[in-house]
Amino acid sequence: MVKKDNHSVHEETHRVHNETIIRIMGKILDQIKKGKVLVSDGAWGTFLQQKGLQPGECPEEWNVTHPDDVLDIAKSYIEAGADMVETNSFGGTRFKFEKYGLADKVYKLNKAAAEISRKAADDKFVLGSVGPTGKILMMGDVTEEELYEAFKEQVKGLEAGGADAIMIETMTDLDEARLAIKAAKENTNCEVFCTMTFEKTVDGEFRSMMGVSPTEMVNTIIDAGAELIGANCGNGIADMIGIVEEIRKANPDIPVLIHANAGMPIYDDGKTVFPETPDEMADLIPKIIAAGANIVGGCCGTTPGHICKVREVVDKK
Numbered sequence: 001m002v003k004k005d006n007h008s009v010h011e012e013t014h015r016v017h018n019e020t021i022i023r024i025m026g027k028i029l030d031q032i033k034k035g036k037v038l039v040s041d042g043a044w045g046t047f048l049q050q051k052g053l054q055p056g057e058c059p060e061e062w063n064v065t066h067p068d069d070v071l072d073i074a075k076s077y078i079e080a081g082a083d084m085v086e087t088n089s090f091g092g093t094r095f096k097f098e099k100y101g102l103a104d105k106v107y108k109l110n111k112a113a114a115e116i117s118r119k120a121a122d123d124k125f126v127l128g129s130v131g132p133t134g135k136i137l138m139m140g141d142v143t144e145e146e147l148y149e150a151f152k153e154q155v156k157g158l159e160a161g162g163a164d165a166i167m168i169e170t171m172t173d174l175d176e177a178r179l180a181i182k183a184a185k186e187n188t189n190c191e192v193f194c195t196m197t198f199e200k201t202v203d204g205e206f207r208s209m210m211g212v213s214p215t216e217m218v219n220t221i222i223d224a225g226a227e228l229i230g231a232n233c234g235n236g237i238a239d240m241i242g243i244v245e246e247i248r249k250a251n252p253d254i255p256v257l258i259h260a261n262a263g264m265p266i267y268d269d270g271k272t273v274f275p276e277t278p279d280e281m282a283d284l285i286p287k288i289i290a291a292g293a294n295i296v297g298g299c300c301g302t303t304p305g306h307i308c309k310v311r312e313v314v315d316k317k
């Protein structure tokens, strides 16, 4: 009898604990369910370069060597009106860190990345950025298990630092995307989002570098557990409209996020320049929302100026 009571107390505690977790989870998705269009942040990589990040330096090491510069970037997006800010952890797996002799710092640097963005975000959301490892499964560079373990290590650090969601992004290979999603779902209580990068082919179709279409992406990554999907990088906002339309045709309900570059990069006098101005980007925001995007933000070349304009347009709707 006593034993049974103890057991039911344990069950009850467990149930309450689970409910708490469920309440904490779903924060960003809840906002979307209420019909809100949310604004995300802009570029990190190009911003870090502006702050003095040198070629050959590990961007994520800046989370401990230049935390104030990283905080500054996160803050500038929140001040521009973003509802969420990413973390400086795009290349945060051991496969990227190995090149800098930092493979044993994965947890620490990812945790620091999330802590910095958390500090800037205050009551806004933090998206823990997870990019590709640079290893190609098809080429036999790496096994599925090794990829899974690498993502697991990274996402645990991001969650410990305070990420609300894991933002798996710039993926081109469906298997790598699937393993990253699985690692995030199985090892964190964060919401799990995934975007891929598409380019327009000469036939006018959208394909990732590994040949995946937005339609092919939709079912695979939703099955793997992604709760929000979309596209980032690759091209300007104009092409993103077609990508959102294709995603919506394949699935009318899944929340969609777009992080568009400030146009296609132009190489000018040895420098990479992103040509799209904040106004040019803002002009197309109503169209991308009409196509079905729920969260809009920027990728390479976008600045707090771009995000500020996006905020204005979203608020006018």
Ligand SMILES: [Zn+2]
Residues within 6 Å of the ligand: 232, 233, 234, 261, 299, 300
């Ligand atoms: Zn980009």
